[in-house]
Amino acid sequence: MAGMAAPAAGAAPSPTRQPAEPPHHHAAAAPPGHPFAAGVGAAVVALALAGSSYLGRPALAVGVGVVQLLLTLAWFAVLDTPGSLGGLVIVAAACSASDLLLLSTGGSGLGGLAGILGLALVAALAFQMQRRRRVRVAESLAGSMSAVLLGLAVATLIGLRAGRGGEQAVAAALLGGGAGLLVARWTDIPFSHPRVVTGGTRGWPGLLLGLAAGCGVGAGYGATVRLVGVSVGLRLGVVTAALALAADVAIDLGRGALAGSGHERQLAALTPVTVLLPLAIGCPAAYVAGRILLG
Numbered sequence: 001m002a003g004m005a006a007p008a009a010g011a012a013p014s015p016t017r018q019p020a021e022p023p024h025h026h027a028a029a030a031p032p033g034h035p036f037a038a039g040v041g042a043a044v045v046a047l048a049l050a051g052s053s054y055l056g057r058p059a060l061a062v063g064v065g066v067v068q069l070l071l072t073l074a075w076f077a078v079l080d081t082p083g084s085l086g087g088l089v090i091v092a093a094a095c096s097a098s099d100l101l102l103l104s105t106g107g108s109g110l111g112g113l114a115g116i117l118g119l120a121l122v123a124a125l126a127f128q129m130q131r132r133r134r135v136r137v138a139e140s141l142a143g144s145m146s147a148v149l150l151g152l153a154v155a156t157l158i159g160l161r162a163g164r165g166g167e168q169a170v171a172a173a174l175l176g177g178g179a180g181l182l183v184a185r186w187t188d189i190p191f192s193h194p195r196v197v198t199g200g201t202r203g204w205p206g207l208l209l210g211l212a213a214g215c216g217v218g219a220g221y222g223a224t225v226r227l228v229g230v231s232v233g234l235r236l237g238v239v240t241a242a243l244a245l246a247a248d249v250a251i252d253l254g255r256g257a258l259a260g261s262g263h264e265r266q267l268a269a270l271t272p273v274t275v276l277l278p279l280a281i282g283c284p285a286a287y288v289a290g291r292i293l294l295g
Contacts, residue, residue: 008260013084018266020159026193027083028257036186036189037134037271037273038181038185038274038275039181039182039183039184039185039186040182040276041121041272041274042136042177042178042181042182042185042244042275042276042278042279043178043179043181043182044179044180044211045051045178045275045279046068046174046175046178046276046279047174047175047178047275048063048278049064049067049170049174050170050171050175050178053157053161053166053167053170053171053174054167054171056184056289057103057158057161057162058103060158060161060170061099061102061103063157064099064154064155064157064158065095065096065099065279065280067154067276068091068095068099068150068151068155068222069092069095069156070276071147071150071151071154071272071273071276071277071280072091072092072095072150072151073088074090074269074270074271074272074273074276075143075146075147075150075273075277076088076147077265077266077269078254078265078266078269078270078273079139079142079143079146079266080265080266081138081139081140081143081144081226082135082136082140083127083131083140083144083245084129084140084145085123086127086131086141087127087143087144087147089124090120090124090127090144091120091144091147091148091150091151092125092261093120094116094117094119094148094149094151094152095121095148095152095154095155097116098112098113098151098152098155098209099155099158099292100163101116101157102155102156103115103157103158105162106162109159109289110159111114113136113152113155115145115150116152117148120144120145120148121145122269124141124143124144124145128140128141128142134241147151147249147255150277150280152245153280153281153284154252154279154280154283155281156286156287157170157174157283157286157287158283160173160287160288160291162284162289163235163290163291163294163295164227164294164295165225165228165290165294166290167226168222168225168227168228169236169290169294170286170290171221172218172221172222172225172228172232172233172236172237172281173218173236173237173239173240173283173289173290174240174279174286175217175218175221175237176213176214176215176217176218176221176233176236176237176238176240176241176270176280177214177237177240177241177243177244177267177282177286178208178242178279179210179213179216179237179278180211180213180214180217180240180241180244180245181210181216181244181245181248181278181279182213182238183206183209183210183212183213184202184206184207184209184213184248185206185210185248185259186189186206186243187203187205187206187209187210188201188202188203188205188206191203191205191206192206194204197253198250199253199256200249200252200253200256201252201255201256202248202249207245207249209239209253210241210245211238211245213241213243214237214240214241215234215237215238215241216237217237217241218233218234218235218236218237218238218241219231219233219234220233221233221237221238222234222236222237227259227294230292231293235293236286236289236290236293239282239285239286239289240283240286241282241286241291242282242285243278243281243282243285244278244282245277246280246281247277247278247281247282248278249279251270251273251274254270255267255274256268258270
């Protein structure tokens with residue numbers, strides 16, 4: 001056409017601009033949460049509680065009280081619980097009452113924990129009614145009562161310690177649970193696939209090796225103690241390890257939900273929860289298994 005210059009012979013055609021591809025949005029992977037440090041921390045806490053069991057029930061109660069306090073503070077921080085100061089008072093009172101009850105009754109007063117739980121619920125409801133700004137009431141109540149339940153779960157170690165072969169049963173359960181967590185988390189560092197659940201960072205190799213470690217350590221310890229024996233030690237170790245590892249997988253999913261949300265305080269508080277909560281979840285199972293197996 002007139003007014004338009006024809007392209008010179010041999011000239012390369014101008015490149016055609018391709019439309020930019022839309023960015024791909026991938027779901028953020030959950031951060032691993034320092035599995036090395038978490039594994040070591042769980043093992044250290046288990047060793048410390050097992051050692052305090054050999055020093056007597058009062059020493060174990062002191063160790064249990066420290067775990068209850070640290071777990072409660074971290075739990076409130078993770079949940080960002082409203083009215084956490086009043087909730088802390090309620091949880092501290094409930095945990096102190098449960099520890100003293102199990103110390104004074106020699107472990108036979110475990111049924112009294114239900115009464116303590118009921119009184120804690122009444123206190124938590126009364127606290128919600130007197131709050132000046134009653135916002136996020138359900139969250140505050142749920143945070144306080146879940147913390148009470150976790151504290152009572154840890155207190156069952158005192159009841160287990162009071163029974164026949166109690167100090168050895170506590171040690172077998174805690175050593176098995178601690179070893180299971182340690183091996184599982186360390187195995188996840190090089191071998192985290194296949195995943196146990198979608199969206200998590202825990203792998204099946206670590207989970208299975210952790211269960212095997214709980215069995216082996218519990219049985220190995222039981223072989224050195226006449227009152228426990230290999231069979232009872234193995235079962236105490238694997239029961240505690242299984243519950244602790246299940247809780248660990250759940251915490252890992254919670255970490256994934258917080259990833260990229262900007263909740264840095266909650267993510268930081270999740271580290272002590274990752275160390276302490278799995279052992280706390282395993283304690284009631286250890287109590288039931290110990291009482292059935294040892295009487």
